[in-house]
Amino acid sequence: MAPTASPFLDPSPCASAQSLGILQLKRDQLIPVVLSDASSTEYAEGNVVNTRFGSFTHSSLIGKPWGTQILASVVDTGSRGGRSKKRKREANGDGNAAEEVGIAPEEPAKGVVKAATASSGFAHLVPPTPETWTLCLPHRTQVVYTPDYSFIIQKTRLRPGDHIIEAGAGSGSFTHAVARTVFNGYPGLEQPEDEEEQVNGTHARKRKRRQKRHGHVYSFEYHKPRAEQLREELTSHGLDPLVTVTNRDVYEDGFCLDDENAPNADVIFLDLPAPWLALKHLTRTPPPPAVVKSIASDPSANTLEPSTCTPQSPPSTKPFRSPLNPKSTTRICTFSPCIEQVQKTVAAMRSYGWLDIEMFTLEHKRLEVRRERIGLAEEGLRGANPSPATVQEAVQRLRDVEDRAKVFHGLQKEKQEQVMRRAEAKKRGEKLSTMKKESEDKKNIKVEGLPPSKHDRLERAKKDSKSRPLFKEGRLVCRTEPEIKTHTSYLVFAMLPVEWTAEDEEKARRKWV
Numbered sequence: 390m391a392p393t394a395s396p397f398l399d400p401s402p403c404a405s406a407q408s409l410g411i412l413q414l415k416r417d418q419l420i421p422v423v424l425s426d427a428s429s430t431e432y433a434e435g436n437v438v439n440t441r442f443g444s445f446t447h448s449s450l451i452g453k454p455w456g457t458q459i460l461a462s463v464v465d466t467g468s469r470g471g472r473s474k475k476r477k478r479e480a481n482g483d484g485n486a487a488e489e490v491g492i493a494p495e496e497p498a499k500g501v502v503k504a505a506t507a508s509s510g511f512a513h514l515v516p517p518t519p520e521t522w523t524l525c526l527p528h529r530t531q532v533v534y535t536p537d538y539s540f541i542i543q544k545t546r547l548r549p550g551d552h553i554i555e556a557g558a559g560s561g562s563f564t565h566a567v568a569r570t571v572f573n574g575y576p577g578l579e580q581p582e583d584e585e586e587q588v589n590g591t592h593a594r595k596r597k598r599r600q601k602r603h604g605h606v607y608s609f610e611y612h613k614p615r616a617e618q619l620r621e622e623l624t625s626h627g628l629d630p631l632v633t634v635t636n637r638d639v640y641e642d643g644f645c646l647d648d649e650n651a652p653n654a655d656v657i658f659l660d661l662p663a664p665w666l667a668l669k670h671l672t673r674t675p676p677p678p679a680v681v682k683s684i685a686s687d688p689s690a691n692t693l694e695p696s697t698c699t700p701q702s703p704p705s706t707k708p709f710r711s712p713l714n715p716k717s718t719t720r721i722c723t724f725s726p727c728i729e730q731v732q733k734t735v736a737a738m739r740s741y742g743w744l745d746i747e748m749f750t751l752e753h754k755r756l757e758v759r760r761e762r763i764g765l766a767e768e769g770l771r772g773a774n775p776s777p778a779t780v781q782e783a784v785q786r787l788r789d790v791e792d793r794a795k796v797f798h799g800l801q802k803e804k805q806e807q808v809m810r811r812a813e814a815k816k817r818g819e820k821l822s823t824m825k826k827e828s829e830d831k832k833n834i835k836v837e838g839l840p841p842s843k844h845d846r847l848e849r850a851k852k853d854s855k856s857r858p859l860f861k862e863g864r865l866v867c868r869t870e871p872e873i874k875t876h877t878s879y880l881v882f883a884m885l886p887v888e889w890t891a892e893d894e895e896k897a898r899r900k901w902v
Contacts, residue, residue, distance in 0.1 A: 395627030397565060398572055400516040403454050409626065410450060411521045412459075413513045414442050419525040421517070423625075424451050437464050443510025448503070453514055461510030517626070519566040529615050530559035533660065533724065536753040537878060538566045544749075544882050545656045545720040549573035550604045554652050554712065556639050556667060557660035557724075558610040561619045567658075568623075568631045571604025575630050606632040607652040609639050643670035644712040652712045657721040664723040664730070665737035671721065672741050673888045675709035680740050688733035719885045724878055731879045743883035750879050754869045762863035769847040770854055773863075789840035796839055 396409055404410045406426040413419050424447050425436045435448040443461025450459060515521055520535050533541075541563075547553060550573045558564055610616035616636040623629045635646070640663070644652055657671060665688045669681045713719045721743065723734050731748055738746055759772075765782050767773030777783035841849070 393627050396517050397519065397522070397569055397626055397628060400455065403452055404450055404514060404516075406451050409517045411515045411517055411525060412438060412440070412445065412450075413515050413521075414440055417524060419515075419521055421522070421525050422447070422450070426451065437462075439464075440512070442512060443507050444504075445512060446504050450514055455514060455516045457514050459512050459514055461507040461512075462504035463507050464504055519562070519569055522565055523562045526560055526562060528560055529618065532560045532562040533566075534562070534753075535566075536751055537724070537880070538563050540749070540751060541658065541722050541724075541880065542567065542570055544880075545658075545722055547571065547656050550602050551655040552605050552607065552651075552653050552714065553656040553658065554644055554654040555606060555608045555658050555660070556644070556664075558608040558619050558634065559615065559660065561622055563658065563660070564606060564608050564619065564623070564632060565626070565628070568606050568628050571606060572631060573604050574601065576603040576605075604631065605651075607644070607646070607654065608632055608634045609637050609644065610634065611636070611638055639670065640666045643667075645670075645710050649710075653714045654712055655714050655717050655719060657719065658724070659721070660724040662730075663733075664725065665733045668734075668737045668741050668743075671713065671719075671885075673711050673713060673715065673885070676741060684737045684740060688736045713885065715888065718887055721883050721885070723881045725881065726878055728879060731881055734881055738881075738883050743885050746881065746883045748879055748881050750877070756867055756869055758865070758867050760860070760863035761866045762859070766850060766853075769850050770859075792840050793842070 401408075404424060406424050408424055410422050410424055411419050412422055420438060420440065422438055426447075435446050437447070438445045444464040445459055446462050446464065449462060453459065519538075523532060523535055526532065547567060547570050549571055551571050553567050553571060555564060555567065608619070610619065613636045616634055620629070620634045623632050623634065633646070633651070639661070644654075644667075646652065659667060661667060665684055669676055669684070721738075723731075725731050725734065735746055735748070762770075762773040763776060764773075764778040765775060765786060768775035777786065
């Protein structure tokens with residue numbers, strides 16, 4: 390039976406039930422959601438994801454293409470279950486409790502009630518990828534972020550079909566990334582077939598097609614609960630055929646498994662507190678006990694050269710077996726937050742014969758590219774800076790404010806004079822009907838040449854924005870983030886060539902000399 394395709398490897402065009410989806414609220418704020426259909430919930434509108442930008446029902450997410458903008462829904466959270474907690478307790482304790490208090494038993498909701506669309510709030514539905522999963526996964530330890538693991542994959546030359554050892558799985562960020570990189574098919578589905586070879590148009594003989602080497606990730610984790618949680622996550626994500634999670638102390642027990650063909654690694658990644666203690670297991674021949682003891686006590690003080698490391702059997706009764714691929718060069722990367730760890734690791738690498746040792750550190754900053762619109766004409770519009778762009782605009786706005794102030798004070802003065810005239814007329818006993826009519830006529834008269842008010846300016850800007858190409862206007866600016874949003878880390882890279890024997894030397898001499 391073929392395994393179910395993982396959404397991390399081959400997402401379908403649309404979100405489906407019982408699959409993982411990612412709700413993107415902002416650039417760095419994402420929420421993982423396992424979409425549930427109507428049959429898996431008792432609520433009338435289905436399961437709901439509540440966020441600061443609104444509520445999103447699972448029924449509004451299922452069947453939508455990836456990248457769709459999902460509008461928030463109006464959800465009645467007070468009566469979602471159809472029954473109150475008291476009624477549920479009474480139903481669980483005594484089935485006749487509802488009848489005693491005179492409450493008619495409620496029937497469960499049939500189907501899913503379509504929730505009404507809210508007036509505001511939206512999110513985007515995006516497919517699960519290692520990049521999006523890194524931003525929203527449950528943190529059990531410090532994770533390896535996208536800038537780091539993308540550089541590690543490039544520097545170690547990891548490609549489809551390779552085997553990689555990962556020690557220190559943690560939260561599984563790096564595990565998901567390298568599982569996608571090494572994937573070139575599921576193991577066990579492709580069988581070697583016989584093919585006929587044609588020579589001069591005739592069928593000469595049959596030759597057997599060589600079976601393809603499938604990529605695999607061998608992940609080791611010392612903490613048992615973290616290893617079990619990672620194994621459950623990989624199973625739910627459909628990546629368990631590509632990843633083997635092992636709970637083990639690699640310092641003492643190494644990396645070899647029961648299968649003789651595993652791990653057979655081409656690439657190694659060590660995210661450990663003391664990676665130099667695990668290097669004794671990552672050799673092609675057993676290292677001398679003196680070298681192992683010296684590195685365990687003080688790696689930085691070790692001065693033994695690789696030439697002095699003659700193959701010797703370790704004191705253990707179990708024969709030495711290398712976890713490395715004997716047919717290809719092995720590349721390694723260690724992830725350390727302190728420079729003292731790097732010094733000890735580099736000293737141990739030199740003692741065990743690793744070559745081309747390099748260290749890198751990454752300082753990642755995002756670039757924000759957007760259009761900046763500045764001017765008083767942008768007042769009330771979204772994404773603009775409504776401040777004067779030129780001196781002329783600032784002077785004109787001051788003149789408009791002064792003109793409106795003059796008109797306002799003039800009207801106030803006229804009103805005060807009118808009140809005084811009415812008081813004098815009242816003393817003389819004159820009728821006020823004529824004066825009232827004059828005051829009402831003055832109210833209806835609009836002052837010509839009066840600068841527009843703030844309300845008028847906002848209405849005019851909103852009306853003009855409908856015909857303006859706002860995406861083309863303004864100045865294109867590019868700014869970097871003020872702070873680095875990744876933790877400090879030092880990446881040490883090295884390579885271990887294929888073991889060169891006398892037979893290989895003689896064979897190369899006969900071929901090339």
